[in-house]
Amino acid sequence: MISHARALIYHSREDLRIAEVPLRPLTEGEVLVRIRVCGLCPGEIMDWYMAKKAPFTPGHELVGEVVAVGSGVTAFRGGERVVVHHHAPCGACRFCRRGDSVHCPTWRSTRLIPGGLSTYAIVPPPVVERDLLPIPDHVPDEAAAFTEPLATVVKALRRAGLREGDRVAVIGLGVMGLLHGMVALRWGAERVWGIERLPARREIAVRFGILPLSPEEAAERIREESEGWGADVVVVGPGSVEAIELGWSLAAPGGTLLLFTPTPPEARWPVDVHTLYFREIRVIPSYSAGPPEMREALALLSEGLPVESLITHRLSLEEAPQGYQAMRSYEALKVLVYPFR
Numbered sequence: 001m002i003s004h005a006r007a008l009i010y011h012s013r014e015d016l017r018i019a020e021v022p023l024r025p026l027t028e029g030e031v032l033v034r035i036r037v038c039g040l041c042p043g044e045i046m047d048w049y050m051a052k053k054a055p056f057t058p059g060h061e062l063v064g065e066v067v068a069v070g071s072g073v074t075a076f077r078g079g080e081r082v083v084v085h086h087h088a089p090c091g092a093c094r095f096c097r098r099g100d101s102v103h104c105p106t107w108r109s110t111r112l113i114p115g116g117l118s119t120y121a122i123v124p125p126p127v128v129e130r131d132l133l134p135i136p137d138h139v140p141d142e143a144a145a146f147t148e149p150l151a152t153v154v155k156a157l158r159r160a161g162l163r164e165g166d167r168v169a170v171i172g173l174g175v176m177g178l179l180h181g182m183v184a185l186r187w188g189a190e191r192v193w194g195i196e197r198l199p200a201r202r203e204i205a206v207r208f209g210i211l212p213l214s215p216e217e218a219a220e221r222i223r224e225e226s227e228g229w230g231a232d233v234v235v236v237g238p239g240s241v242e243a244i245e246l247g248w249s250l251a252a253p254g255g256t257l258l259l260f261t262p263t264p265p266e267a268r269w270p271v272d273v274h275t276l277y278f279r280e281i282r283v284i285p286s287y288s289a290g291p292p293e294m295r296e297a298l299a300l301l302s303e304g305l306p307v308e309s310l311i312t313h314r315l316s317l318e319e320a321p322q323g324y325q326a327m328r329s330y331e332a333l334k335v336l337v338y339p340f341r
């Protein structure tokens with residue numbers, strides 16, 4: 001029986017340590033996974049967000065292998081390669097019945113022990129029952145590691161009401177922005193403009209059929225290329241009022257401004273309600289994702305969505321802090337951590 005895990009502990013932005021963490025025996029309904037790979041999430045370099053959770057073990061984009069099951073678990077017996085979600089809803093409460101997994105109290109209280117950036121993790125019963133997904137044999141670990149981030153994109157574009165023929169603008173062409181562009185095109189968007197200040201990232205976007213624009217030229221070019229109307233769906237990647245303002249200036253009448261990333265708690269956006277009303281702009285936040293989106297994301301990966309070309313760094317657990325550094329300096333796109341490397 002495995003009694004310890006080696007895990008990354010986040011104390012503060014400058015203080016990330018590797019520690020031996022004791023693992024208690026499994027209780028009813030739990031599963032132990034050996035973690036094969038875990039992606040680093042852009043949310044993990046959002047310092048205000050991390051500070052309120054510290055100290056803890058980050059990592060929620062993981063692929064593992066079931067190595068032990070608690071009593072009462074019948075769906076897994078050991079040896080299965082799985083995508084492990086870090087939260088799962090109860091499936092029965094008022095929020096679950098309305099399809100709002102992320103507001104379910106069970107979703108909010110479930111977590112992996114200790115977390116994804118670890119050699120092993122205990123998976124709680126709600127996740128085992130509702131969001132521990134066997135990976136088809138033809139899907140490699142590195143593609144499967146995109147399931148959770150891709151699920152948040154699936155949810156965001158669904159909430160935005162994306163329709164075939166829509167014109168989409170995506171602000172920010174990091175991994176999440178590129179994934180939004182890829183999925184929007186796959187779902188029939190007429191065109192996707194990608195707005196990004198870094199030329200290197202604009203070049204990468206072209207490979208996926210995204211039309212790159214700098215923030216300075218975005219408003220004028222999008223008007224020119226849309227008979228003056230703007231974008232039907234604007235995905236605001238960065239969690240800043242400045243990015244929301246830019247998105248606001250790009251939305252077509254009847255369009256949707258999708259807020260993908262939280263702003264810090266003190267941020268305020270003074271919105272022109274008069275224009276919002278007469279242009280009928282919908283402002284839609286989208287936070288995380290639940291079991292249906294996880295399944296849809298894994299299906300997209302299984303069909304070959306070309307996500308692996310977004311991987312720029314493959315690191316050991318000890319090197320994970322360098323991965324965060326490379327994300328902060330915009331050198332990295334997707335960073336994958338191999339706990340057993």
Ligand SMILES: [Zn+2]
Nearest residue numbers: 041042043060
């Ligand atoms: Zn994430």
Ligand SMILES: [Zn+2]
Nearest residue numbers: 090093096104
């Ligand atoms: Zn629920």
